Amino acid sequence: MDHFSVVQSIIRSGLGGDQAGMEKQVQRLLTRLEKAGQQKEAVTIRRLLSSSAEIREITPSRVEVSRSIVTGEELTPDTNPPIDRETGAQLCTIEFPGELATVPVYEQNVREAIQGLLDEWSNPEALRCVEVEPTRSLLIFGPPGSGKTMTARHIAQRLGLPLVIARIDGLISSFLGTTARNIANLFDFANRYTCVLLLDEFDALAKQRDDPQEIGEIKRVVNTLLQNLDLRREHGVTIAITNHDRLLDPAVWRRFETHVHIGEPNLEASTRLVKRFLLPIKPDDALVIIIAYCLEGRSGADIQRICTSLKRTLALSGQAHNGQGVFHALSAVLARLPSHDHFPAKLLAADPEAFISLITNDSNLSLKQSDISAATGYGQSKISEIKKAKRHLALMEVSNG
Ligand SMILES: Nc1ncnc2c1ncn2[C@@H]1O[C@H](COP(=O)(O)OP(=O)(O)OP(=O)(O)O)[C@@H](O)[C@H]1O
Ligand SMILES: [Mg+2]
Incomplete structure (x- = not known):
């Protein structure tokens, strides 16, 4: 069995109740799968990691801080903050x-x-x-x-x-x-x-x-x-x-x-940010991944801003709040943004079919054609046709100058 030693470490940490250790080993497994070119398995593991992180994010707990770390009197809303003696400004x-x-x-x-x-x-x-x-x-x-x-x-x-x-x-x-x-x-x-x-x-x-x-x-x-x-x-x-x-x-x-x-989020973190900021809209997973893919390299604050714009555009478009409707709204929002260098975003803004050609041919994304069809509103036979034509390649050459 491939990667048996890592699987063994995952089981060991899991049985020992070591959540952090287990996550580290799962991350190791993910890296090995990616190196071995096992993209489908890697995507599955990435999704599992992402959903476990999401659960922890929405249920934070307070930490009992030891009183030996922080000392002093209790601050109350009546406590006056110190001020600059010359200007009276609060410090x-x-x-x-x-x-x-x-x-x-x-x-x-x-x-x-x-x-x-x-x-x-x-x-x-x-x-x-x-x-x-x-x-x-x-x-x-x-x-x-x-x-x-x-x-x-x-x-x-x-x-x-x-x-x-x-x-x-x-x-x-x-x-x-x-x-x-x-x-x-x-x-x-x-x-x-x-x-x-x-x-x-x-x-x-x-x-x-x-x-x-x-x-x-x-x-x-x-x-x-x-x-x-x-x-x-x-x-x-x-x-x-x-x-x-x-x-x-x-x-x-x-x-x-x-x-x-704290840098720009990777694809996994961007996916969770998109999910969070699109609420109450809950697009299918493949569509969330497509949105995050277009927003690669952007900060959390940018992702929030773009998701808000997307929701506004979608609400006024009168289209369904999933699949085709969201995909169109995304393309419209990207087209309105000031020029950006990220190729997938540029492509979707200008030419949605060429964008579909890109994502169907990108093995790192590992999205099923049926999911892409549901996420974009294009029929499966059309998707196959677009995939074969590989129109994005010519545009990629132009973009690379
Ligand atoms: N990692 C993140 N997780 C969740 N939300 C985020 C994240 N990054 C940014 N945001 C969203 O963007 C907003 C702005 O983030 P924040 O002010 O903390 O950024 P910052 O790094 O302090 O930026 P600046 O350097 O401009 O001060 C947050 O209130 C939040 O809504
Ligand atoms: Mg700040």
Whole structure:
């Protein structure tokens, strides 16, 4: 039997109740199937992984955070946030944990990194047996709209802690020395109370000290930041977020124990995002995969925006909310978007039949002709004809220049 050793590892983790280990082994099996060219089996496994992730995303649970991780007084809605003494601007806003929202959609490695942190915070004693402390500082980086801010909110929610969100515009002052003082006041406030401190758009504060555009003030600001980040370790969890990780001063970068990169979603994660954002419309799986395939390389926020547009277009078209209706609406929405480089999307916007030729000939997608027929509204014999003609090839050559 092929891949027997991996199957054995899956069974071992499953019987031992090790969910995370089992998922890792299933992922290994998936990689091996893909390498061996067993696309049909790979697609089946990918779907199983995806539906198990979906179940966890809609049923998040709160994590019991150990009180040794976060110390301080309780924040209440009456607590006044600190302000800039010159302008009176607030240095932060405070969000209190409410109902648990659905979990952001992640690729497996990001999901594991976030879950790993939650595990550390709920069980620091296990770590202390081997004389290590739980992570208290996390730097999240990645492109715009990938769910970084959403992740910080999600972490605070899962921990059941208020989130103190630094207001970068409030912190930065044109008066010499005031920015540094504001930073110190913000950290004093966060250290006094039980909370998660969030420094969003962190690069605005933590720019490299050797930036030739900047002079003395930025050095002073970064040094204050470094000192305060060091002191904060005793008090609670800090999350910083940036889109521009290359701009960060290396010394600041080192202050964060864990770095998590949230990039554009892969096909599996995009599929789950499309499913989520199209609700209450529930297209068949093949159609969801086709939509995700067209949106490859786009961020979660883009996928949300495009799905909303698709729903609007569909609602006004008077067509059925599945198959042909959704397929037409997708083509119309893609045609209206500003020009994009992703070939499948370009093709569907311009020439739906050539697009069908592409997907019927793409073995990575591994969609049955009957499913493509249901998803697009084209009859099966027409699909076979389009597949044979391979019209997409000529267009692909033109597109590659
Ligand atoms: N991974 C994801 N899972 C679920 N929803 C997502 C995801 N990524 C983006 N979104 C959607 O896009 C919205 C914007 O995401 P968010 O503000 O967290 O992105 P960001 O990475 O912080 O972007 P920016 O760098 O522009 O601040 C979210 O509120 C959510 O609706
Ligand atoms: Mg953000």
